[in-house]
Amino acid sequence: MKTIRMRLATFLILTVIWLLVMYPFSSADLALGAGIALFLSLLPLPGLRIYEEISPAPRKIIYALIFLLVFVKAVILSNLDVAFRVLKPSLPINPGIVRVKTKLKSRLGRLFLANAITLTPGTITVEAEGEDFYIHWIDVASHDVDESTSKIVSGFEKYLEVIFG
Amino acid sequence: MIMGYIGGILAIIGSLFLLLAAIGLIRMPDTYNRMQAGTKATTLGSALIFAGIALHQPGWELKMTGLIIFVFLTNPLSSHALARAAHFIGMNPFVKGKSQSSRDDLKARRDEE
Known part of the structure; x- marks a missing residue:
């Protein structure tokens, strides 16, 4: 099957x-x-x-469409964010590489999560090792793994969990 | 005709984002931050240009949709590969002011091994 x-x-x-x-x-x-x-x-x-x-359950398709909307919004916000940082003369950045954890088990889900993180405001996935993602964050706002996780990952994770779960 | 104008405006906005990416490459202090400017702005920039072309040229819509999906899937992957390679050869993230040390969880992880 x-x-x-x-x-x-x-x-x-x-x-x-x-x-x-x-x-x-x-x-x-x-x-x-x-x-x-x-x-x-x-x-x-x-x-x-x-x-x-991948499986075509109706619930998963609806969540995929919502995920698409959330993702497009995040992409536009991230572009405006980068534009703002690049154009501001003082160059407001405070970068660092932080570790976050994901609950996703599916490989395809993790791939989409890593890609979505790369395209959202101020974050790039540098390395993915099992459930740990290492993220370059242009403006490190938190020094705690759980707090960074909720700020960077959770927004997409709840949709991807349903889509690929 | 009106679609052509809308397409043109979209393409101009897209090329403005590409210009921002180029400015970002010059202004940002290290590899990772250049990657930030490069990846995001080029993804939306190319997508907007493709959307503009799709509106301008009737009959190309599906081709351009395919291209946009392709760019959105491959652009983050390639910048991830570049950032990962940069980290492998030992580049540290830039810090403003010399007093604090750079935060780098991945380096700490590699040092443990």
């Missing part, structure tokens, strides 16, 4: 990317892309196992 779901997810993702790139597509394009995607998704590639964690 798990391998079927994983191969189906691979097939759908590859086909959708192909159709996005080829748009506007003819039926021949569709057939060619779907054929190649089918072939690739049947290959025994160990990296595909990561797609086992």
Whole structure:
């Protein structure tokens, strides 16, 4: 069951990317892309196992959409934040690398969390080791692991926990 | 026509963010902070430019959507790889004023091993 779901997810993702790139597509394009995607998704590639964690439950899709909105808002805020810091003559930064913890177990969830942290205000994921993330923070506001965790991670974690949990 | 103008405005805002990224690269004091300016502003900047092109050129919307998704997935990964490599070769985060020592939990972790 798990391998079927994983191969189906691979097939759908590859086909959708192909159709996005080829748009506007003819039926021949569709057939060619779907054929190649089918072939690739049947290959025994160990990296595909990561797609086992995707499942199309309605609750997960709703949370994914909310996550997308939260994420876009965070990206815009982060850009304005960086713009403000760059343009201000005094250069208001107080950087450091802090450790935060994540509750997420799924690898795909951790990947999305690390990417989301990198794109949100003032933080870049420098290293991910198991449940510990090491984050470069442009303005270190807290010296406590739990407090940094709630400031940096928790906003995204609650959605990702449902989506990939 | 009106869509073309909106697209143009989006592309101009996008290129302003790219300009900010470039200014950030010059003004920031160390690798990690340059990465901060570089990653964020270029991600939104490119996304806005792609959105502008999509509005300007009817028929390119889906291609540009694909590109935006691609940039959003790959840009943070590449800057993470750069920051990680910078840390591996021993760069310390910059501190304002010489009195305090830089806060670096990852270095402390590596020293423990």
